[in-house]
Amino acid sequence: MSFRHTLTERVQFADTDMAGIVHFSNFFRYMERVEHDFFRSLELSIREDPAKIPEAECVGWPRVHASCDYKAPLFFEEQFTMELLVEEVRSKTVRYMIRFWKLTGELCAEGRIIAACVRRDPATGKMKAVEIPSRCLAKIQTAPSELLTSAVSPK
Amino acid sequence: MSFRHTLTERVQFADTDMAGIVHFSNFFRYMERVEHDFFRSLELSIREDPAKIPEAECVGWPRVHASCDYKAPLFFEEQFTMELLVEEVRSKTVRYMIRFWKLTGELCAEGRIIAACVRRDPATGKMKAVEIPSRCLAKIQTAPSELLTSAVSPK
Amino acid sequence: MSFRHTLTERVQFADTDMAGIVHFSNFFRYMERVEHDFFRSLELSIREDPAKIPEAECVGWPRVHASCDYKAPLFFEEQFTMELLVEEVRSKTVRYMIRFWKLTGELCAEGRIIAACVRRDPATGKMKAVEIPSRCLAKIQTAPSELLTSAVSPK
Amino acid sequence: MSFRHTLTERVQFADTDMAGIVHFSNFFRYMERVEHDFFRSLELSIREDPAKIPEAECVGWPRVHASCDYKAPLFFEEQFTMELLVEEVRSKTVRYMIRFWKLTGELCAEGRIIAACVRRDPATGKMKAVEIPSRCLAKIQTAPSELLTSAVSPK
Numbered sequence: 001m002s003f004r005h006t007l008t009e010r011v012q013f014a015d016t017d018m019a020g021i022v023h024f025s026n027f028f029r030y031m032e033r034v035e036h037d038f039f040r041s042l043e044l045s046i047r048e049d050p051a052k053i054p055e056a057e058c059v060g061w062p063r064v065h066a067s068c069d070y071k072a073p074l075f076f077e078e079q080f081t082m083e084l085l086v087e088e089v090r091s092k093t094v095r096y097m098i099r100f101w102k103l104t105g106e107l108c109a110e111g112r113i114i115a116a117c118v119r120r121d122p123a124t125g126k127m128k129a130v131e132i133p134s135r136c137l138a139k140i141q142t143a144p145s146e147l148l149t150s151a152v153s154p155k
Numbered sequence: 156m157s158f159r160h161t162l163t164e165r166v167q168f169a170d171t172d173m174a175g176i177v178h179f180s181n182f183f184r185y186m187e188r189v190e191h192d193f194f195r196s197l198e199l200s201i202r203e204d205p206a207k208i209p210e211a212e213c214v215g216w217p218r219v220h221a222s223c224d225y226k227a228p229l230f231f232e233e234q235f236t237m238e239l240l241v242e243e244v245r246s247k248t249v250r251y252m253i254r255f256w257k258l259t260g261e262l263c264a265e266g267r268i269i270a271a272c273v274r275r276d277p278a279t280g281k282m283k284a285v286e287i288p289s290r291c292l293a294k295i296q297t298a299p300s301e302l303l304t305s306a307v308s309p310k
Numbered sequence: 311m312s313f314r315h316t317l318t319e320r321v322q323f324a325d326t327d328m329a330g331i332v333h334f335s336n337f338f339r340y341m342e343r344v345e346h347d348f349f350r351s352l353e354l355s356i357r358e359d360p361a362k363i364p365e366a367e368c369v370g371w372p373r374v375h376a377s378c379d380y381k382a383p384l385f386f387e388e389q390f391t392m393e394l395l396v397e398e399v400r401s402k403t404v405r406y407m408i409r410f411w412k413l414t415g416e417l418c419a420e421g422r423i424i425a426a427c428v429r430r431d432p433a434t435g436k437m438k439a440v441e442i443p444s445r446c447l448a449k450i451q452t453a454p455s456e457l458l459t460s461a462v463s464p465k
Numbered sequence: 466m467s468f469r470h471t472l473t474e475r476v477q478f479a480d481t482d483m484a485g486i487v488h489f490s491n492f493f494r495y496m497e498r499v500e501h502d503f504f505r506s507l508e509l510s511i512r513e514d515p516a517k518i519p520e521a522e523c524v525g526w527p528r529v530h531a532s533c534d535y536k537a538p539l540f541f542e543e544q545f546t547m548e549l550l551v552e553e554v555r556s557k558t559v560r561y562m563i564r565f566w567k568l569t570g571e572l573c574a575e576g577r578i579i580a581a582c583v584r585r586d587p588a589t590g591k592m593k594a595v596e597i598p599s600r601c602l603a604k605i606q607t608a609p610s611e612l613l614t615s616a617v618s619p620k
Contacts, residue, residue, distance in 0.1 A: 013501060013511070014333050014494045018202075018326035018386055024218045025183035025324060029479045032180070036478060040542070046478070047173070047541055063179045067222030076328055076512055077505070168346060168356070169339045169490060171483035173541055178479050184324045191323060195387070201323070202386055231357055231483055232350070328512075334528040335497070338490040357483075373489045377532030 003086040003143035005038035006154050010079045021073035028066055031098045031111050034082040042139040056122070059133060061115040064093065068111035072102070079103050083154050085143040092117050092129045094140065097148060105153035158241040158298035160193035161309050165234045176228035183221055186253045186266050189237040197294040211277070214288060216270040219248065223266035227257070234258050238309050240298040247272050247284045249295065252303060260308035313396040313453035315348035316464050320389045331383035338376055341408045341421050344392040352449040366432070369443060371425040374403065378421035382412070389413050393464050395453040402427050402439045404450065407458060415463035468551040468608035470503035471619050475544045486538035493531055496563045496576050499547040507604040521587070524598060526580040529558065533576035537567070544568050548619050550608040557582050557594045559605065562613060570618035 009030065017023040039046050048058040074080055081101045088095040093116050100109040117136075118127040164185065172178040194201050203213040229235055236256045243250040248271050255264040272291070273282040319340065327333040349356050358368040384390055391411045398405040403426050410419040427446075428437040474495065482488040504511050513523040539545055546566045553560040558581050565574040582601070583592040 012494070012498055013327060014335060014497060016328035017323060018328065018330045019215065019217065020328045021217075023324050024221055025180050025187070028180040028183060029477070032479060033477055036542075045542065060174065062174065062176075062228075063225055065222070065224050066179055067220070069220050070218055073217075077501075077510065167339070167343055168482060169342060169488050172478060173481035173483065173485045175483045180479060184322070187324060188322055191387075200387065232346075232355065329525065329527065331527075334531055335490050335493040338493060342490070370484065372484065372486075372538075373535055375532070375534050376489055377530070379530050380528055383527075 001139060001141045002038070002042060003141050004147065005034060005041055005084045006081055007034045007037050007084075008079055008081045009033065011074050011076050013076055016076050021075060024068070024070060027068050027070070027100065027109055027111060028113075030082060030100070031066070031068075031084075031096075031113055034084045034098060035096060035113060035115070038084050044136060044139060057119070057133065059117050059119050059130065059136075060127065061094075062118055062127065063113055064116045065095075065114040066112065068109055070109050072106055072108040074100070074102075074108055080108065081154055085147055086140055087112070087143065087148055089132070089137070089140060089142050091131050094132070099151055101153050107151050107153070110151070156294060156296045157193070157197060158296050159302065160189060160196055160239045161236055162189040162192050162239075163234055163236045164188070166229050166231050168231055171231050176230060179223070179225060182223050182225070182255065182264055182266060183268075185237060185255070186221070186223075186239075186251075186268055189239045189253060190251060190268060190270070193239050199291060199294060212274070212288065214272050214274050214285065214291075215282065216249075217273055217282065218268055219271045220250075220269040221267065223264055225264050227261055227263040229255070229257075229263055235263065236309055240302055241295055242267070242298065242303055244287070244292070244295060244297050246286050249287070254306055256308050262306050262308070265306070311449060311451045312348070312352060313451050314457065315344060315351055315394045316391055317344040317347050317394075318389055318391045319343070321384050321386050323386055326386050331385060334378070334380060337378050337380070337410065337419055337421060338423075340392060340410070341376070341378075341394075341406075341423055344394045344408060345406060345423060345425070348394050354446060354449060367429070367443065369427050369429050369440065369446075370437065371404075372428055372437065373423055374426045375405075375424040376422065378419055380419050382416055382418040384410070384412075384418055390418065391464055395457055396450055397422070397453065397458055399442070399447070399450060399452050401441050404442070409461055411463050417461050417463070420461070466604060466606045467503070467507060468606045469612065470499060470506055470549045471546055472499045472502050472549075473544055473546045474498065476539050476541050478541055481541050486540060489533070489535060492533050492535070492565065492574055492576060493578075495547060495565070496531070496533075496549075496561070496578055499549045499563060500561055500578060500580070503549050509601060509604060522584070522598065524582050524584050524595065524601075525592065526559075527583055527592065528578055529581045530560075530579040531577065533574055535574050537571055537573040539565070539567075539573055545573065546619055550612055551605055552577070552608065552613055554597070554602070554605060554607050556596050559597070564616055566618050572616050572618070575616070 083099045087097045098111045117132045121128040238254045242252045272287045276283040393409045397407045408421045427442045429440045431438040548564045552562045563576045582597045586593040
């Protein structure tokens with residue numbers, strides 16, 4: 001069972017824009033990176049393998065909401081730590097909070113992603129929200145509220 | 156004076172991901188595209204030209220917040236219309252709402268960007284929030300609340 | 311039958327990097343944009359629709375080669391024209407040359423893409439190079455050599 | 466003195482496209498990633514710091530050429546190793562060859578980047594090719610030809 005995961009990355013040149021800082025849209029790509037790394041750390045994958053799980057049971061995790069509050073810019077070659085916390089687990093969605101920390105301990109951004117658990121409906125071929133399977137629920141739990149409400153640098 | 160701007164685009168192959176739909180982070184790039192097009196339509200630029208405006212007065216518009224609620228996916232080669240509305244003009248920030256419409260009239264996403272007006276502080280070299288210059292205020296106004304509260308397809 | 315297609319675009323903020331110019335990788339995204347627009351202009355799609363063409367006959371066009379020579383940078387908000395020329399049509403591949411022109415008539419880059427015509431092999435599930443279908447060959451032809459060897463601004 | 470550098474990365478979801486594989490343009494972003502990591506491994510930076518090196522002597526490395534030959538696709542979550550080799554050092558340019566290896570030892574792509582050494586001309590404000598400074602030349606050398614001509618998996 002886990003509710004927290006961290007990942008340290010380095011800003012790449014292609015992530016910056018002409019303002020000399022990481023483009024705001026790339027924070028969302030970074031958030032997805034730590035989310036997927038969290039799943040791998042739990043021996044889950046957001047892309048389930050039909051060779052291991054019956055195809056009719058494979059689920060995906062499209063986003064229904066994403067947001068980010070920006071507090072300080074990130075620069076080329078700078079390293080930063082993402083701290084993912086599970087903010088809420090509902091029957092068909094998971095909400096993550098992701099904090100971006102500079103190595104100095106400064107909080108530079110705080111984002112959220114709400115991912116819905118979906119499965120392809122064989123009748124319509126469309127994705128449909130479904131209850132989160134027990135294989136996932138068994139590993140993901142909501143973080144304690146004190147971790148969610150007070151941002152403390154992981155360093 | 157303007158409070159609304161629309162732009163129709165087509166989904167490019169590189170905007171999609173292996174789920175076969177536009178990657179959620181690209182909605183933020185699309186939002187920026189209509190925002191900057193809005194500025195150009197007003198003969199403004201989010202990148203002011205020091206050849207035209209004294210460099211000490213040039214302002215930029217970094218984001219302090221961005222969010223998106225996703226309702227329906229966009230697919231490769233699909234055309235969609237972005238409808239930007241000025242949701243709030245404050246002394247140092249502007250908040251935009253951007254609705255994404257399929258050509259069928261279906262609302263597929265609704266996003267928000269809050270951009271802060273900043274200028275480089277000559278003493279520290281850092282960006283600092285400043286009051287929005289009158290050359291911008293003269294052209295941007297808050298949209299009527301009925302436009303903001305009820306989503307009506309621009310078609 | 312066609313061997314040439316042009317498309318004028320504007321540099322977006324997210325296309326730039328901290329050097330203040332379009333990131334070199336984005337020229338490849340731009341090239342794909344004009345290539346796909348060329349297909350649409352011929353009422354073809356690089357993503358064939360199984361509702362219109364039997365799925366076993368649908369082909370795709372992955373790249374086996376891509377290159378670009380950079381001569382002058384492109385800047386934020388600058389408009390540029392891409393000129394696509396069909397450089398060679400072989401039995402299973404098409405080679406495109408794409409020239410990037412500033413509106414002043416300056417040549418800023420010259421790129422190439424070789425796309426292979428592929429179809430999913432039902433036995434292995436893998437993509438396999440196949441002969442270009444006649445529905446495509448009927449519309450695409452090699453450009454005259456004088457167009458390929460001497461770059462003349464489309465203006 | 467170094468002529469070779471390797472870096473192992475994992476394919477991210479946002480790197481894929483609707484064909485289910487890494488988009489061809491992202492190989493160029495990956496190449497830049499290993500190139501910059503090579504510089505850092507030599508205690509160099511492609512973005513020199515005016516606090517350490519007189520600003521008039523700071524150099525940059527824009528690309529004059531980039532190319533890639535694609536042999537096998539990369540998939541989501543797959544790990545791959547990039548092997549950078551210095552193919553040629555000239556007075557004002559460096560040419561890199563970058564091989565992409567699957568962990569199975571399969572060669573999936575081979576790319577090249579030619580980077581020019583430039584400095585801002587104080588008179589015109591434009592970038593101008595200059596001789597590679599000795600601080601860089603002292604650390605970068607051409608790889609032995611047998612490494613360049615025969616691709617051997619680094620595993």
